[in-house]
Amino acid sequence: MPSETEVIVIGAGAAGIAATRRLADAGVPALLVEARDRLGGRAFTVDHDGTGVDLGCGWLHSAGSNPLVAIAEAQGRHIDRSLPSWGRPALERNFPLAEQRAFQQAIAAFYERLGVLAARASDAPCSAAFEPGNRWNGLIGAVVSYISGGDAARVSALDFENYAGTDLNWRVAEGYGTVITAQARGLDVALDTMVERVDHSGNLLRIETARGTIAARHAIVTLPTDIIAAREDLFFPALPDKVEAAAGLPLGLADKLYLTLAHPEEFARDTRLFGRIDSKDTATYTLRPQGRPHIEGYFGDGLAATLERGGVKAFVDFAVGQLADALGSEFKKRVSLLDMHLWAADPFARGSYSFALPGRAECRQKLAAPVDGRLFFAGEACSKVDFSTAHGAYATGLGAAEQAIAARKGA
Numbered sequence: 001m002p003s004e005t006e007v008i009v010i011g012a013g014a015a016g017i018a019a020t021r022r023l024a025d026a027g028v029p030a031l032l033v034e035a036r037d038r039l040g041g042r043a044f045t046v047d048h049d050g051t052g053v054d055l056g057c058g059w060l061h062s063a064g065s066n067p068l069v070a071i072a073e074a075q076g077r078h079i080d081r082s083l084p085s086w087g088r089p090a091l092e093r094n095f096p097l098a099e100q101r102a103f104q105q106a107i108a109a110f111y112e113r114l115g116v117l118a119a120r121a122s123d124a125p126c127s128a129a130f131e132p133g134n135r136w137n138g139l140i141g142a143v144v145s146y147i148s149g150g151d152a153a154r155v156s157a158l159d160f161e162n163y164a165g166t167d168l169n170w171r172v173a174e175g176y177g178t179v180i181t182a183q184a185r186g187l188d189v190a191l192d193t194m195v196e197r198v199d200h201s202g203n204l205l206r207i208e209t210a211r212g213t214i215a216a217r218h219a220i221v222t223l224p225t226d227i228i229a230a231r232e233d234l235f236f237p238a239l240p241d242k243v244e245a246a247a248g249l250p251l252g253l254a255d256k257l258y259l260t261l262a263h264p265e266e267f268a269r270d271t272r273l274f275g276r277i278d279s280k281d282t283a284t285y286t287l288r289p290q291g292r293p294h295i296e297g298y299f300g301d302g303l304a305a306t307l308e309r310g311g312v313k314a315f316v317d318f319a320v321g322q323l324a325d326a327l328g329s330e331f332k333k334r335v336s337l338l339d340m341h342l343w344a345a346d347p348f349a350r351g352s353y354s355f356a357l358p359g360r361a362e363c364r365q366k367l368a369a370p371v372d373g374r375l376f377f378a379g380e381a382c383s384k385v386d387f388s389t390a391h392g393a394y395a396t397g398l399g400a401a402e403q404a405i406a407a408r409k410g411a
């Protein structure tokens, strides 16, 4: 590991990889340091029988304008442009079509009220858009938890509305994590190198890591918000404004469980099934995602947090119970665990993606603001409109690299 570099990039997720790639392309010496023994952070694909299974990000959201689509294509990957399960009718066995229509009307009305709320001068939690007593509030709350990772009562309506996603959502057969980590090929990377302190008291930055200290002129910090918020001593001198901004953007929790499915042909590809339709504490399941013999369970917020306490087995038991309730007790014999990752228990993530607390939407710009023209910030939480996504993280990484390049020229 070098003891000195021009720009040090902290964290090798989508943002850190984008930043380092851009710097390397501009001929700027840059070192990417990462605490884990792998690249990608919350972009994490594992191989199962030659197929890429995404335990973190999987959807190329806003695919029409998402730069990672062209990057994936240039890498020769296979883009799956088929409709996501949430754009298709759900399985009717536990959710009759007439009920689905009633739910769609209720959630459309909820989103409309949310838009009105967000336009008000003072911010409110998303839960203020619930219609009191509406029978679909539980399921709408579950959907909000899948999208934001948080409970509607804790999520800023303004921030939720600021999100600029489109209806075009694609996947990549080899895995989104595969695409993102491949972008790091040829970069100078130090894995297993946890950053313990960023000392910006002197002329040169001194980045103290578990494997020694590296001096640098500039640094790009891409750490997840819960890590910045929990580490008041990360920066020396301390940067209370950054800690405060990060605390306003906690990581919500979303966990994915993959099961293998025997006799999958019974179901159409990408079939959606809600475990329950009358409760917030339900997972949503995609049967045969991308046509594969799998089931992908998606768990948000409190349900995911509770199950994480019981480990992967608790998720499997819960999912198998919900699937058996919906599809019959014999269904239990057709599924078994394929894979999952517990994101809240992961010490280098501590959650899945950021949401803003009510009244704290502006924390995204505060977190993203450079310090002294030499400390730059990137990561999904720094994006005003594409937060919580991999392409949002990627774009902030490119932006921070441009800031560092401009600062070098100005120096």
Ligand SMILES: Cc1cc2nc3c(=O)[nH]c(=O)nc-3n(C[C@H](O)[C@H](O)[C@H](O)COP(=O)(O)OP(=O)(O)OC[C@H]3O[C@@H](n4cnc5c(N)ncnc54)[C@H](O)[C@@H]3O)c2cc1C
Pocket: 010, 011, 012, 013, 014, 015, 016, 033, 034, 035, 036, 039, 040, 041, 042, 043, 055, 056, 057, 058, 059, 060, 061, 193, 194, 195, 196, 222, 223, 224, 227, 254, 255, 256, 343, 348, 349, 351, 352, 353, 378, 379, 380, 381, 387, 388, 389, 390, 391, 393
């Ligand atoms: C279950 C799940 C599903 C998701 N689904 C989607 C989706 O479908 N589409 C989508 O666009 N997004 C999705 N996301 C969100 C997306 O994965 C993230 O927004 C994005 O990957 C974040 O990238 P990042 O670079 O900001 O952060 P990270 O990927 O978290 O990168 C930060 C890096 O910093 C490292 N690090 C932490 N502490 C230290 C330290 N002290 N020293 C050095 N390194 C450190 C971490 O190990 C990590 O590699 C999902 C996330 C999860 C968890």
